[in-house]
Amino acid sequence: MFERFTDRARTVVRLAKSEADGLGHPMMGTEHLVLALLLEEGGVARTVLDGAGVTHAEIRAAIAAGDDAAALRSIGIDLDAVRTSVEQTFGPGALERAEPAERGGFLFRRSKLPTRFNNGAKKALELSLRVALSLKHNYIGTEHLLLGVLKEERGAGGRLLREHGLTYDGTVERVQAVLRDAA
Known part of the structure; x- marks a missing residue:
């Protein structure tokens, strides 16, 4: 599938890895x-x-702030109370992320595991191909990635964009207008 990606779309995937x-x-x-x-x-x-x-700053701040915590609070789950309870039971730092063990030997020289796509990102990339085909495009550009993210309903990226008022149908219209203006 990546062979259909434009240079800009490939750059987006590399930049996404850097952001993660x-x-x-x-x-x-x-x-x-x-x-x-x-x-x-x-x-x-x-x-x-x-x-x-x-804007990049708004989206990055929302991600860094952990919108999941706010969502859990909205349904009555207090993460601080959960953390306190877990640490009382299992000891301080029980919820801290453990670093992967350093692997030795010739085949295991990397100290850090590579960043991989989660299921939502995989689905969004697959949907970007479907969107491109539905628009009768023989390439996958940044516009198709954007539409794929919006079409993948469970992903955090689509949720953040919907919070900014973007809908899939409205964005398709905006994309087509930009493409028309560029032609």
């Missing part, structure tokens, strides 16, 4: 794809996102 690494996330998700789309200047997706008022 920079946030200390072991898996690359749709939220990292959104951050990368906001960094790739000149792409159709960036034009659409700029027009919608979505």
Whole structure:
């Protein structure tokens, strides 16, 4: 599938990996794809996102703040109380992420595991191909990645974009307008 990606779309995937690494996330998700789309200047997706008022700083801050904690609070789960209870039972630092053990030997020289796509990002990439085909495009550009993220309903990236007022259908219209203007 990656052979259909434009240079800009490939750059977005590389930037998404950098964003995930920079946030200390072991898996690359749709939220990292959104951050990368906001960094790739000149792409159709960036034009659409700029027009919608979505900024890299806002999205990164929302991800760093941990919107999951806010979502859990909204249904009555207090993460601080959960952490306190777990640490009382299992000891301080019980919830801290353990670093993977350093592997020795010739075949295991890497000290850090590679960042991989989570299921949402995989689905968004698959959907970007379907979106491209539905638009009768023989390539996958940044616009298709953006639409794939929005179409993948469970991903954090799509949720963050919907919070900024973007819908799939409305974004398709914006993408087509940008493509028409560029032609």
